[in-house]
Amino acid sequence: MEKKTKRRDFLFTATYAVGAVGVGAVVWPMIDQMNPDASVKALASTEVDVSAVDPGKTITVLWRGKPVFIRRRTQEEIAEAKSVKLEELKHPEKDEDRAKNPEWLVMLGVCTHLGCVPLDQKGDYNGWFCPCHGSHYDISGRIRKGPAPTNMEIPEYKFVDANTIKIG
Amino acid sequence: MSEHEYIPKSKVGKWFNDRLPLLTLANHLTDYPTPKNLNYWWTFGGILTFCLITQIVTGLVLAMHYIAHADMAFQSVEHIMRDVNYGWLIRYIHANGASMFFLAVYIHIFRSLFYGSYKSPREIIWIIGIIIYLLMMAAAFLGYVLPWGQMSFWGATVITNLFSAIPLVGEGIVTWLWGGYSVDNPTLTRFFTLHYLIPFLILGLVVLHIWALHVPGNNNPIGIDIKKPSKDTVPFHPYIVIKDGFALLMFMIVFAFFVFYTPNILGHADNYIEANPLVTPAHIVPEWYLLPFYAILRSVPDKLLGVIAMLSAILILAALPWLDTSKIRSAVFRPLYKQFYWILVADVLILGYVGAMPAEGLYLLIARIATAYYFLHFLVVLPILGFKERTTPVPLSITEPILGGSPNLAAVKKKDDFKNQ
Secondary structure, eight states: OOOOOHHHHHHHHHHHHHHHHHHHHHHHHHHHHTTTTHHHHHHHOOOEEEOOOOOTTTEEEEEEEEEEEEOOHHHHHHHHHHHHHHHOSSOOHHHHHHHHTTEEEEEEEOOTTTTOEEEEEETTTTEEETTTTTTETTTTSOOEEESSSSSOOOOEEEEEEEEEEEEE | SSOOOOOOOOHHHHHHHHHHHHHHHHHHHHOOOEEOOOOOGHHHHHHHHHHHHHHHHHHHHHHTTTTSSTTTTHHHHHHHHHHHHHHHHHHHHHHHHHHHHHHHHHHHHHHHHHHHTTTTTTTHHHHHHHHHHHHHHHHHHHHHTTTTBHHHHHHHHHHHHGGSSSTTTTHHHHHHHTTTTSOOOOHHHHHHHHHHHHHHHHHHHHHHHHHHTTTTTOOOOTOOOOSSTTHHHEEHHHHHHHHHHHHHHHHHHHHHHHHHHHTTTTTTGGGBBBOOOOOOOOOOOEEEEEHHHHHHHHHHSSSHHHHHHHHHHGGGGGGGGHHHOSSOOGGGGOOOHHHHHHHHHHHHHHHHHHHEEEEEEHHHHHHHHHHHHHHHHIIIIIEEEEEEEOOOOOOOOHHHHHHHHOHHHHHHHHHHHHHHH
């Protein structure tokens, strides 16, 4: 015999549902308070003067608490970055897509493995080398060897004028 | 538990005990029958309780002087070291206390592994113990971040980034943990809060751990069930209290040696450099007690799988009571298990060693072999061993091997048959 749904069952279900919504409404603020606050979000962009950077040099600036590498690449480096075949790459990306202006490579200086700061002009590909767990990046910041899963991230940036980059 | 209901002698005691039976509890704890053959490996439970209380007391005092702010944390720790009366002593006890805590917990865990203390009916004690161990690792990690040195900062970065390996939601979780886009002040303040909270969670779990222990009673070096109370048991007080007390004194000598003679040998010099988000130290290593798991993480070339392997290495211990199929608890009567046990000990030590070395070349190869063996031990060796191994005869009681026989003739006969097989 099939169990008949009673008025009381409806009341129970309705009570549980309202209770769950209530608990959710209280729990969410407790969880969301840990997300980035307004003051952290307010510091979301940085302008950098790059007029003093010579070809073959990298500067590191702090953006959102993270290092950003700005490298003025030499012609040989650009040629090398462009010559790499996409099928050789673990995370295939064209150099043109990573550096809109091939002379300037702007990327987050954060290893995509576990977040260390890779060292400049080190490693097997003359790009960057992460000392923490041995990831090698090429001169376009693409992962070539080691545990990192993806290329170093390119942040949102634009040239405000010829010598100023706005990151974020 | 005592056979008789405890009745306090004094009138006031009886009046109080009728309303809150604390004296009954105290009586249970002092009279608690313990196997009389417990060796010194069994003293680490008491030692661990001492370690927990030491950490809570010294931590409480440090929190009176420490400032959880990215701009001031490093200076406040130096202030503790130089200006606060006995601050150096309290901080060194707390910092080395963490290492001593882990030293004791590893001995405690390997004691369980050798004598099969995790087996029925003690699975819940064991699982609570694993949860305590996980919380200890969390507390140690969070605490290591608080001085806001280079290792603090980069250790925090690497460990929180482990969560980014989770597909889809990983990055969101990491940002949520940080409270920003990198490890920064919001991260430090919440880590301080959680570091303060966890020891009290551990304290609560320790109560459950001991409660669960007092239901079946202690395991013992020959791993047999004993009648309680009987000729095979002694009351906890004074017998075990004195033995634990003596072992604790020996342990405190080691503890004091580190605190007074080499207070920084277990730490990293890099942590005396203030946190700098632009420079990663050349060689990031966790504290020694996390090295075996760090080696497992690094031995897997894939990020997500590496994290999964590391977590599994700990969580697999919770399944141990069911992975070990042998009915015999103590390794004393398991000639093959005894050998595999020592291979596992060596394997974990090797993992710890390669965890401290750069992840390349021969070290990486050794780490991979040792990682594979670690899982092989739990997933293949232990389940098969329970069926294949020929164990040696187990005595019927603790006194039997000494008195040379058991009053139970039927049982003796059975044992002889077993020998003649």
